[in-house]
Amino acid sequence: MPDRRRRGFVLLTLAASVIFGLSALHVPRTTDVVSSDVAAWKIATTGSPWLDDAHDDAALPDKWTTDYLFTTTNPDNGEKVIARSAGPIIVAIPAYVVQRLLTGGDSADVVSFVPASLTAALLAVIALLLLAGSIPRSVPLPVTVAGAAALAFTTPYWTVVGASLWPHTVTAVGIGGMAWAAHRERWWLVGLFGGVAMVGRLHLALTVAVLGLVVAFARRRPRIALEVAATSVPAIGLLAVWGHWFYGSWSPTTGYAAGDLAAWPATRTWWQQLGDLAGVFVSPGYGVLVWTPVLLLVAPAFVRSWRTAPDWTRGLALGGLVYLLVQVYLNPYHGGNGFWGYRLPLEALCCAFPLIMVSLHRMGARARAWLTPVLGYQLGTIALGAALGLGLVQRTASWGWRHYTIASAAQASVAVVLVMIVLGLVTAYVARGWLRESLAEAEPVEAPAPGRVA
Template identity: 45%
Template sequence: MVAFTSSTRRSACAVFVVLFGIFGLTAHASSLDVASADFAAWQVATAGERTFVGDRWPGLDEHPIRHIWIVDNASGDEAIGRSSGVIAASIPAYWLTQPDNLVHWPANLTAAGLSAVAITLFYLLLLPRLGQKNAMVGAAVLGLTTPVWSVAADGMWPHTLTVLGIIGMAWAADRERWWLVGFFGGVALWGRLHVALICAVLGIAVALARKSPIIAVKVGAASSAMLALSCVWTRWFYGTWDPTAGYRVGDFGDYASSNRFDVLNHLGFWLAPDRGLLVWTPIILVLAPSLIRGWRELPDWSRHLLLGGLAYLVLQGAMNRYSGGSSFFPYRLQLETLAAAAPALAFSAVRMTAVTKRMFADVAILQGGVIAAGAVGLLVMGEVNGDRNELLLQATTLAFLVVVSFLAWRLAQFVVRREAALVPRTEGEG
């Protein structure tokens, strides 16, 4: 591990400033998920209101599906229903600016700042192992060629906090600061409660692998304290200690009861043409062979963090449909898994072959261009119809699998031939 020198501080500050500038200039609140959280933060900061006052936002009050964003609190009054963090995080910005009417820029700049912090932590995580140049590249790829920019940094989504929390967990785990791992896990669960699964897998798996129960104790205690604070928030905001009070939990339960084993829905998170993780972030496929080859040489915490992210996505697929709604680009529900996989993928990049290095550069540039178009609002995903032709989706998924399998097979053939050509022949061979 390298010392935190003045040079490191300067480069980290430069990463933050550049990313905050980019994120801030493109930030917007096009989704009612984001706008409703902004409204709640603005009401609290400027008027001390926690209940939903329809006269202050007639557009939401008259919306045909207002129930998605409005819940009943313990007293039977209506309130904005969002996760604790997306409301609480923006309150300081609205308190400082005190706008007379609802505006979104205070929350947008807060989201941009939190996302810039997340990528700066990622840069600092990579720096000791990969050097400054590669750490800069890794930070740019995660921050500017994925929905970390087009979703998390564009408005106060839950993913703004979960990405920060997960990257923070990685940064702290690499420094074996387990109390901080639990703290950052708590930041993530303030964004989405079930991200606690990733924190739990990381803490318990590392503790078991190292035969050090104190690791799990520290992670669990710190994250539990953050969960308790979330309960305090919901008690104040909704009148109940239930940390799920900001969501209509019954809707998720009803979905899970009938769709948890829907294979097509689970595949949709990965391969759907409209929201698929691998479709819109193909850099993962480029790095996958290197990840597999060097799996055992990766830091143990990075392997367990990745596995926690995969477990999280399985849980997400049981609770929610893969599309994740509309008014964002291109996907959002997989961002937690992407953040959890990012350290292991970045550490594996040093094992890329000459061919995959060229592919990496080309794919990263193409991917970044597409994400940039989405980040500035030129590309926006619409709602996925419930009665869409499932056969078409299955056919598209199958075609994609065939193409990917073929390319992987050809790449494997090339690598094997190339490696064989580099092995010197011993005397007597041939």
């Protein structure tokens, strides 16, 4: 069995590496990603984050100039600097250092987005393997591998996490690591990976806290929560140091000033905020249930398994939900432009993945019958955007409610859309019998008894 399991994970690794690697060659379409890439390039080539407009404008490709990037001014020295999350900047620096060494320093005069995008592909594979490795062995290996492949290739995990270096790429590694460590009851490591997630999105501290508290309460062991806190809190200090270097402030919010974080909620009434929350799930342009309808099929099994599922899967899923609610409160639900699918709910999706996987054996006959066709549809629609390097371009705040993205793409090329969806459905048809038999072999995964010692 160990050899068979190893082969399954190697196959998953190879497939994800090739597919994400090829997708990463598309040029990023969004200011968020390009801004982070430029900051990493700047640090790797000059040793400091300060922008030089004349030099950097000449180095940037295509239409990009520093005027298009998200920037601010460091009040301590008056230097212009990128204003973005620390996570994607930090993890891309090594790739740009390698590029500089390979080019003999020539990369200092030309910005390439490839090093950052390939870093995203690598981290997406690592996060995927961590999530797959968190699934208990009572779930059949084919189901584990198929579930990880479904997350990787039938959701915007492919087109966002694996294609460009967003904060979601960093948070996926952190969440995957938390799941992997929680399954093995290494609580100090849960906190350490939680710190990685927080470097990508600071308010994922809520997810880390919820996970630690839920497991500590379920097992009557407060020490678990303390271990998680002890190894995750240092990430806040790291962000404070980063913020002081970049922005002349000890605030751990780094590139996001407190006033900016409060600006969006201040413009929204409670009714509008409820509409934003609905938009996350059902808006035609960005809705999770529009792009990932398989969640509707697994939801009943999710509910049936709640009480008996491992406590850490419940804690992680709850933490992901809390994070999503705060995220929608702080930001427009659509998440902007330049990506295919949705992006803001990706952390919550990754957090729910282990609980979904241990719940699959509770799916009813009809849900199992529809599982592979729905996944096939998702595969086709996601592959469409990944293959063509598509990105959403909204023009109004209500765009996500007024435009169905797949239909909009069909207006440009009906044939391509149909081919992609048909390929996805054919793949699902081929896999349906194999997956159904594997699900039938799944065993219930029960929560540990209170007071269990790891």
